[in-house]
Amino acid sequence: MSAYGGYAKTSYGAQGGDDGGGFTMGGTQQGSQGGGSKFADDSLRPVTIKQLIESEESYPGGPLAIDGVPVTQVTLIGQVREIKEQTTNVTYRVDDGTGIVDVKKWIDAERSDGGANTTFQLDTYVRVFGRLTAFNGKKHVGAHFIRAIEDFNEVNYHLLDATYVHLYLTKGAPGAGGGGGGGDAGGDGMFVDGSNGAHSAAPSRLNLCKPNAKRVFKFMQGASDNDGCGAAAIAQGTGMSVTEVIQAADDLLGQGLIYTTLDDETWAVLDY
Known part of the structure; x- marks a missing residue:
């Protein structure tokens, strides 16, 4: 579930025991009440790959941020362009038309199926739930759960979800008429480069x-x-x-x- 300004989107279909590693479909974590730094960064956020690639540290050594807001748990949709199987993980190169990112699914040796789904065919649309990570300056998503898209309308719905959250954080709540966080008032950078908002x-x-x-x-x-x-x-x-x-x-x-x-x-x- 993700929650931004009253917006809530639940039940993306991630069910079953392949979403381990501490990932939950719950809302904003309660750590903020204890004075820690886990305010909204563990909310599940729908994103485009371009947003992931252009994310920056919220402060030196801090978590990555999109639109000025720290984010770790993300969901994205794209096509599998390449599959690399290794001893400890399977890496999928996923392309959503705005960019390409590596999605790593770690193999659980204690599970009979290895804990990684390698049945996806190239060019299959998949939804990924995972954690945004940067290593040696390169971003990737550590996947908790990956599933194939069965209804292409879900691709469109996801883009609308990602757009809503982006606009809320950069432009403010609907009807507010003001800017939110770290957005560019001259245009939208979710999908393509450039400053013209008509793109x-x-x-x-x-x-x-x-x-x-x-x-x-x-x-x-x-x-x-x-x-x-x-x-x-x-x-x-x-x-x-x-x-x-x-x-x-x-x-x-x-x-x-x-x-x-x-x-x-x-x-x-x-x-x-």
């Missing part, structure tokens, strides 16, 4: 798509139907076949640029 993840992800997908995306951006665009309407408007449209839509779905609405062949553009 989003869409352009960089669209560059990874095939020409037909770019064509479909451009057509959908100009459509005004709140329920999304159907495959037949897109085919008629672009001169493509329905099969080509569906293949292009799969490409766009894989990059998190569109989402299904009324049915599996009706889509709308995801506004970041």
Whole structure:
């Protein structure tokens, strides 16, 4: 569970005995009442990988901070790009479109299954729960639990969760009209570099798509139907076949640029 300014998101699906190492799905720790430093840093925070990479020490030798707030327990979603199996751990290279980070799952030799799930195929979307760590200046996530994404809508939900928390900490509570913590008033750095707040993840992800997908995306951006665009309407408007449209839509779905609405062949553009 994560809690920021009244926002609470629970039940990300991390169930069962693979979330050891002191990780809990509870809210903010109670250590702050005892005068220690464990105030909000053990709350579970949804993040993008770019945020992890750009995190900095809250003070010399202190915990890493994002948006000026110390953070250790994080959850992220991305695609597995590489798997390295070693004696003591399995390292997954995870890419969410904003950056790439190593996720290490330590092997428990006392468990019959080794304590590490190595069944993920390359390019599988996974959700990671873990602890943000820096070693020799390089950040990685020590995973408590990793599971495959079964519903792609969860990718979109996660981005919304991460955006909400980021905006709350940098801009203040909804309706406050003021800045929060250490955010850049000139733009948003969650997804891409640059100071223009109008930038989003869409352009960089669209560059990874095939020409037909770019064509479909451009057509959908100009459509005004709140329920999304159907495959037949897109085919008629672009001169493509329905099969080509569906293949292009799969490409766009894989990059998190569109989402299904009324049915599996009706889509709308995801506004970041």
